[in-house]
Amino acid sequence: MRRRQGLSARLKLTLSYAGFILLAGALLLAVVWGYVLRYLPDNDRGLLGINPNRSVVLHVFVPAAASALALLLVFGLAGGWFLAGRMLAPLTRITAAARTAARGSLSHRIAMEGRQDEFRELAEAFDTMLERLENHVAEEQRFAANASHELRTPLAISKALLDVARTDPMGDRRELVERLHTVNTRAIDLTEALLLLSRGDRKDFARESVDLSLLAEEAAETLLPLAEQRGITLDATGRPAQVSGSATLLLRVVTNLVQNAVVHNLPSGGTVTVHTGTRNGTSVLRVENTGDPLPPELVPTLTEPFRRGTERVRTDEHAGVGLGLALVASVVRAHDGTLGLAPRPSGGLVVTVRLPGTP
Numbered sequence: 001m002r003r004r005q006g007l008s009a010r011l012k013l014t015l016s017y018a019g020f021i022l023l024a025g026a027l028l029l030a031v032v033w034g035y036v037l038r039y040l041p042d043n044d045r046g047l048l049g050i051n052p053n054r055s056v057v058l059h060v061f062v063p064a065a066a067s068a069l070a071l072l073l074v075f076g077l078a079g080g081w082f083l084a085g086r087m088l089a090p091l092t093r094i095t096a097a098a099r100t101a102a103r104g105s106l107s108h109r110i111a112m113e114g115r116q117d118e119f120r121e122l123a124e125a126f127d128t129m130l131e132r133l134e135n136h137v138a139e140e141q142r143f144a145a146n147a148s149h150e151l152r153t154p155l156a157i158s159k160a161l162l163d164v165a166r167t168d169p170m171g172d173r174r175e176l177v178e179r180l181h182t183v184n185t186r187a188i189d190l191t192e193a194l195l196l197l198s199r200g201d202r203k204d205f206a207r208e209s210v211d212l213s214l215l216a217e218e219a220a221e222t223l224l225p226l227a228e229q230r231g232i233t234l235d236a237t238g239r240p241a242q243v244s245g246s247a248t249l250l251l252r253v254v255t256n257l258v259q260n261a262v263v264h265n266l267p268s269g270g271t272v273t274v275h276t277g278t279r280n281g282t283s284v285l286r287v288e289n290t291g292d293p294l295p296p297e298l299v300p301t302l303t304e305p306f307r308r309g310t311e312r313v314r315t316d317e318h319a320g321v322g323l324g325l326a327l328v329a330s331v332v333r334a335h336d337g338t339l340g341l342a343p344r345p346s347g348g349l350v351v352t353v354r355l356p357g358t359p
Contacts, residue, residue: 009091010084017080018073025072029065090119094126106134139304154187205246205334209358212241212250212285213276219254220274223262231268234258238276241283243355245335253331254285256324257351261289265348283357291348299341299349303329328353 093110100108109130112123158180165176220236227234243250254274261272270290277284303325325341328351332339337355344350 010088013084014077014080018076021072021076022069025069094123101130106130106137151190154183157183205249207244208247210243210245210247210250212243212283213238215251215254216274216276219258223258227262230262232262232265233271236274241276241278242358243283244358249331253328256328257287260324261287265289265291278357281357283355285353287351289348293347294343294349296343299343302341
């Protein structure tokens, strides 16, 4: 809504400064008149028989006082305009930066120098907001590009398979159907993971009392055949850990963590340990697995969408869609919890989920 143009802040401050100076001068003249001029007698002899008397002083004093007030007004306007400009200069820079950001340029920073004051605190807060907003927009753009690529891949594979089948009518139809089924299943898994990711970010789920130890047992039981197939020892231990949240989303968290621990493990003879418990009113889920050593600089990036890591890329049927840890981080964040990743010195990963506990 367009509003009516008003006085600028600089003009308002200038008028305020000038008005204050004019008022102070008028009060000073009133004090002089009240405590000095009133003691002058209004007769021809004046005070102690010496001229001037009150009439003469009043005749001389009033024009001089008016001139002084006029000079104070001019001085107040000029000085107020200058001081207001100096005071509002940082605000002008902040406004210019805000307009630059509104045009889509989020890389601009105010970077205000000088001593720490209210304007510099505002500028630093604005720079921090711009930095977080720029990172968020860049992350959203990367996510959209990666999601488009991941969704296009199964469609392109399906088109290629259908093109081959059309050019070779005598080909194996059963193999074609099986490969199309595999490709479509992967596309469906990716779409469901994207929907779960957006659902977790919105926090629009119903909360109920959930025991993480029961979810850990259920996930371990579900993935035990996969672990046995790969020669991985899967062990779930711990005590009850009650939290308030969505049982479906939290089960997906535990399942994703355990499945990642099984898949990204040693070729054989590896271990996966799932432990639950409570500590200082916080429910803790800990998933630890053996595996190849991970570079420390790689670990913080594993929660980014579609980021699998050079040492964690899989090409088999359990390759996943690259949203496992990203979905875990989103759901944990929606439950007001924290997710910690730490590489094991001997290889593998330790994932710790901390959620607010409930009695």
